[in-house]
Amino acid sequence: MSAIPSVAVTPLRPPAPLARHLPLVALLVGAAAFLLPLWVMLAGSLKSMEEIRQSSILLPPLNPTLAAWRQAVAALSPGLVNSLLITVPSVLLSALLGAVTGYAMTFGRFRWWNTQLFNVLMLAAFIPIQLFLYPAVLGLAWLGLFGSLAGVVLAHVVFGLPLTTILMKSHFEQLPIELIRAAQIDGAGFARTFLSVVLPVSTPMCAVVMLLQFTGIWNDFILGLVFAGPESRPMTVQLNNIVGTTFGERAYNLEMASALFTAALPLAVYFYSGKLFVRGVLSGAVKG
Amino acid sequence: MSVSAAIDIQACGVGYGATQVLSDVDLSIAEGEFVVLVGPSGCGKSTLLNMIAGFIEQTSGRLLIGGRDVAGVPPKDRRIGMVFQSYALYPHMTARQNLGFALKVAGLPQARIDERIDEVAQLLRLQPVLGKRPGALSGGQRQRIAIGRALVRDAAVYLFDEPLSNLDALLRTELRVELKRLHQQLRKTMVYVTHDQVEAMTLADRLVVLNQGRVQQVGSPLEVFTQPANRFVASFIGSPAMNFIEGGLNANGSGPVLELPIGRLPLDGYASVLPTPSSADIVLGVRPEHVALDADTGPQATVTLTEPMGSQTLVWVRSGGIELRSVQAPHLRFVPGQSVRLRLDTRFCSMFDRASGLRL
Numbered sequence: 082m083s084a085i086p087s088v089a090v091t092p093l094r095p096p097a098p099l100a101r102h103l104p105l106v107a108l109l110v111g112a113a114a115f116l117l118p119l120w121v122m123l124a125g126s127l128k129s130m131e132e133i134r135q136s137s138i139l140l141p142p143l144n145p146t147l148a149a150w151r152q153a154v155a156a157l158s159p160g161l162v163n164s165l166l167i168t169v170p171s172v173l174l175s176a177l178l179g180a181v182t183g184y185a186m187t188f189g190r191f192r193w194w195n196t197q198l199f200n201v202l203m204l205a206a207f208i209p210i211q212l213f214l215y216p217a218v219l220g221l222a223w224l225g226l227f228g229s230l231a232g233v234v235l236a237h238v239v240f241g242l243p244l245t246t247i248l249m250k251s252h253f254e255q256l257p258i259e260l261i262r263a264a265q266i267d268g269a270g271f272a273r274t275f276l277s278v279v280l281p282v283s284t285p286m287c288a289v290v291m292l293l294q295f296t297g298i299w300n301d302f303i304l305g306l307v308f309a310g311p312e313s314r315p316m317t318v319q320l321n322n323i324v325g326t327t328f329g330e331r332a333y334n335l336e337m338a339s340a341l342f343t344a345a346l347p348l349a350v351y352f353y354s355g356k357l358f359v360r361g362v363l364s365g366a367v368k369g
Numbered sequence: 370m371s372v373s374a375a376i377d378i379q380a381c382g383v384g385y386g387a388t389q390v391l392s393d394v395d396l397s398i399a400e401g402e403f404v405v406l407v408g409p410s411g412c413g414k415s416t417l418l419n420m421i422a423g424f425i426e427q428t429s430g431r432l433l434i435g436g437r438d439v440a441g442v443p444p445k446d447r448r449i450g451m452v453f454q455s456y457a458l459y460p461h462m463t464a465r466q467n468l469g470f471a472l473k474v475a476g477l478p479q480a481r482i483d484e485r486i487d488e489v490a491q492l493l494r495l496q497p498v499l500g501k502r503p504g505a506l507s508g509g510q511r512q513r514i515a516i517g518r519a520l521v522r523d524a525a526v527y528l529f530d531e532p533l534s535n536l537d538a539l540l541r542t543e544l545r546v547e548l549k550r551l552h553q554q555l556r557k558t559m560v561y562v563t564h565d566q567v568e569a570m571t572l573a574d575r576l577v578v579l580n581q582g583r584v585q586q587v588g589s590p591l592e593v594f595t596q597p598a599n600r601f602v603a604s605f606i607g608s609p610a611m612n613f614i615e616g617g618l619n620a621n622g623s624g625p626v627l628e629l630p631i632g633r634l635p636l637d638g639y640a641s642v643l644p645t646p647s648s649a650d651i652v653l654g655v656r657p658e659h660v661a662l663d664a665d666t667g668p669q670a671t672v673t674l675t676e677p678m679g680s681q682t683l684v685w686v687r688s689g690g691i692e693l694r695s696v697q698a699p700h701l702r703f704v705p706g707q708s709v710r711l712r713l714d715t716r717f718c719s720m721f722d723r724a725s726g727l728r729l
Contacts, residue, residue, distance in 0.1 A: 259457035262424055265444045266451045267471035267518070277470070281461040 126150060126338035133333050149334035153323075153342050156335075160319035161342075164299060166230050167315050171237035172294045176287060178238065179245025184275050186246070187253040188261060199250070206243035213240070214307055221308060228310030236304050241297070245290050252286040253279065292354060296347050316343050374436070375400045375526055375558040376421060381430030383416055383582075390416045391582045394430070398526075398575075401556040407569035408579035409605065417579070418528055418562045423447050435525045447526075450519030454531040456511045458503040464514050465499040471522045489517045492551070509540045516548070520555075529561040533568065545571060566606055570594065578602050596640070596719065600726040603654045603719055609683050612655045612693045615723065620647040627653060630689035631668040631711060638716035641729055651729065654719035657683065660695035662703070664712035672707040686711065 095101075117139075125133060126149050127142040136143070186195045217236060218227065226232035256279065264274040280287070305315035320343045324336050376398040383391040391413045398404050406414040419425040420432065423444035432439055439447055458467050465486055472482040490496050493513045503511055512532060519527055529548075533541045549572055552559055563569050569576055570590045578585040578593060578601075586598035597603035603611050616629040618636070625636040625647075662670070662684065670688035677683075677699060684695045684703045688711055697703065720729040 257455060257457060259453040259455050260459070262422075262444070263451070263453060263457040263459070263518075264470075265424075266422065266449060267522075268445045268474045269470075270445065273474060277474075278459055282459070 122337045122341055126153075126334055126341055128334055130330070130332065130334060149332070149338040150342070152335050153338035156323060157316055157319055157339055157342055160314060160316035163230065163309070163313050164316040167233050167237065167305070167309075167313075168295060168298045171234045171241065171298045172291050174234070175238045175241035175245050175294050176291045179242055179290060180249045180280065180283070180287065181275070182242065182246045183249030183251075183253055184279055186250050188271075188274075199247075202243045202246055206247060210240055210303065214303075218307065227308065228313070230309070230313045233305060233308045233313065233315070236308050237298050237301070240304070241294055245294060248290050248293075249283070249286065252283060256282065288354065292350070295350060299347050374398065375402070375434070376560070377431075377433040377436075378417075378421075379431040379433070381417075381420065381427040381432055383413075383420060383425055384428050389582055391420070391427075394584055396577060396584065396587065398558060398560065400558055403552050403559045403561065403572060403574045404577060405561045405563060405569045405573035405575075406577045406579060407563055407566060407605075408585075410564060412579040413582040414562045414564075414579050415530060416582075418530055418560060421526070421560060422449055422451055422528055448524050449526050449528055450522050450524035451528040452512070452515050452519050452530065452532045454534050456503070456515045456535070458511055458514055458518070460503050463500055463502055464495065464506070467503070467514055468495075468499075468517050468521050471518070475522075485521050489521045492520070492554075493517045493547075508536050509544065512536060512544065513547075516551075520551075525558065527557055527559045529559065531563055532561075534563070534565070541568075548572060566608065570606070576606075578605065580605070595717065596728065597654070598728055600652060600654070600721045603721070603728075607656060609657045609694055609696065611719075612657065612660065614653045614655065614691060614693075616651060616653055618646070618649045618651050618720070618729075627651075627715075629653065630691050631670075632689065634713060634715065636715050636720075639718065639720065640716075641720070646729070649729070650723040652721045652723050652726075653713075654721060655693070655713050656717065657694040657696040659714045659717045660686075660693055661712040661714065662686065662695055662697065662709040664710040667710045667712050670709050670711045672703045672705050672709060674705060675703050 121138050124141055125138065127145040127147070128136070129144065129146055129148065132142065132144065186198060189195060217239075221227040221232045221236065224232075224235075226235060260278065260282070261274060264278045269277060300317065301315070302317045302321065305318045306321075309315060309318065320339050323339050374397045376396070378394050378396040378398075381391065381394045382389060394417060396404075406417055408414045416425060420427050421434070423439065423442060426440070434447055434449070459470065462470065468486045468489060469482045472485060477485075486499070487496075490499055493516060495510075495513060495517055498506055498510050498514070503514065506514065512535070516532065532548075533544055536544065545568055552572075561568075561572060563572075573590050575587060576590050576593045577587050580601050586593055586602045588596075593602060593606055597606060600613070604613070614629050614631070616627055619626050619628055623635070627634040627636055668688050670686040670693070672684055673687050673692065674685040675682055676685075679699065682697050682699045682701070682703070684697050686693050686695060686709060693711070703709070721727060722729055
């Protein structure tokens with residue numbers, strides 16, 4: 082037997098302090114880079130115009146004032162109400178309809194039709210919304226809903242359906258077929274199976290879909306601009322009016338306060354539901 | 370067609386395009402019978418069960434449940450209870466709600482539902498876990514809940530789709546006994562699918578052996594074991610597996626004689642199903658239990674390998690160029706190289722036609 086060639090063994094040494102902390106440092110630098118704009122906005126919204134003109138944008142406010150915030154809240158409040166009136170029903174309806182459609186497409190009987198319908202949905206989900214604006218305006222006008230809250234909600238639901246349906250359908254496809262069959266054996270019909278079994282076991286996915294829809298619809302500008310009349314403009318459109326209007330000097334503090342105010346709700350929702358979101362995204366990937 | 374048949378399958382087939390999953394299945398299952406469908410994976414046994422359940426519609430033939438043609442009748446209206454391999458419990462409901470779901474859907478009053486749940490829970494010793502969700506239960510408890518969920522309904526037929534396959538060996542034997550007791554107690558019609566031949570043998574009133582979408586044999590476990598209808602059934606049922614010896618059958622003055630590589634053997638006491646031809650190319654099937662090694666005369670053989678299994682020892686012997694397995698008591702210590710003499714008991718052998726594979 083030949084001799085085993087000797088191999089130089091490197092003794093295990095703890096890594097150098099820099100190497101050990103490098104990931105942490107990188108994370109901190111990254112976080113700072115992403116947080117900097119938020120800090121500029123927050124600091125700016127609490128400064129007076131005089132202070133903005135004189136100090137650096139990075140410095141904290143020396144004499145914090147809520148004047149800009151009061152102005153922003155007063156100007157945007159009708160928009161906030163409109164945004165809520167648009168977003169809440171749009172999110173609920175598009176998620177629910179997406180779930181129903183996805184369920185019917187996954188477990189319904191018309192396989193061939195469903196395949197064709199799915200292809201159309203995939204196409205629809207990725208065509209820019211702008212292409213549909215003109216026919217949608219005509220359609221809503223014909224329904225007598227143009228320029229109303231209901232019209233905007235309808236537009237959001239319709240344009241949101243392809244995405245919510247695709248997401249819910251791909252989730253339902255991963256449900257064990259035996260679960261559905263067990264419900265059938267237990268005497269549950271198509272609707273009862275959906276309500277009593279499929280929907281309850283799909284809450285994480287529903288949360289994901291609703292969260293996506295919430296951010297999308299809350300941040301929407303173009304549908305609100307086109308379809309909402311002057312009375313029912315959402316917050317984003319009003320924000321644009323504030324930021325876009327230029328009489329004399331630009332009121333940076335007001336603009337920053339308005340922008341933060343508009344973004345406050347989605348931010349809060351994300352902070353609150355972050356864990357839920359991660360769980361929902363992973364729940365399909367990892368078998369429980 | 371007998372009036373008492375719980376399930377009557379008449380010339381049923383299931384095919385998708387060119388592939389035929391099930392062909393010409395004829396089977397009548399009596400009220401209160403425990404029928405086990407057994408076969409290797411892909412043999413069509415699950416398809417047959419799903420056809421009875423109504424998840425798959427037969428493409429030819431007729432299917433009657435309780436005397437009623439169920440063509441086009443959805444699963445929920447077939448009066449069946451079913452237990453799935455993956456349990457398929459509703460994860461968001463407690464064990465109690467799982468058990469009661471079917472009754473709730475059926476619109477029974479809550480008091481009656483609770484009564485039924487308690488009856489079944491007592492039967493399956495489930496009371497301690499009724500308040501828990503499936504996620505908090507062990508595999509055995511989950512499957513018992515699933516069995517309970519099927520039994521809670523007054524179904525005409527109970528279907529079991531490999532219910533024990535996901536459990537570990539110990540639990541499997543435990544639940545197997547429990548299922549058998551349950552059937553003795555309830556006397557309900559049960560159809561049970563498994564690929565495990567021990568489960569099949571121990572549970573069945575009648576066995577249905579399937580292969581490649583066709584019924585190979587229907588009979589009591591002992592019938593199927595002692596008189597397999599063809600080579601497939603003979604090789605599939607029984608462990609350790611049957612020995613197959615190719616040879617010829619000749620008749621001389623004193624009666625039929627087997628010409629085997631290990632020597633000539635008079636065919637005594639053989640129960641033939643077909644009229645025995647005077648000469649034929651055959652395959653002789655001998656169970657390892659019927660290969661004796663303690664003879665004073667007979668073919669010479671050499672022990673090549675032993676596999677001690679505790680309760681018995683499997684001894685491999687070589688004779689006349691072929692290898693045979695023999696089951697021996699563990700205290701008889703055979704060693705490789707040892708010389709023995711073979712004795713095959715032709716009363717318990719099976720003779721198959723070499724071309725068709727059918728039992729002679």
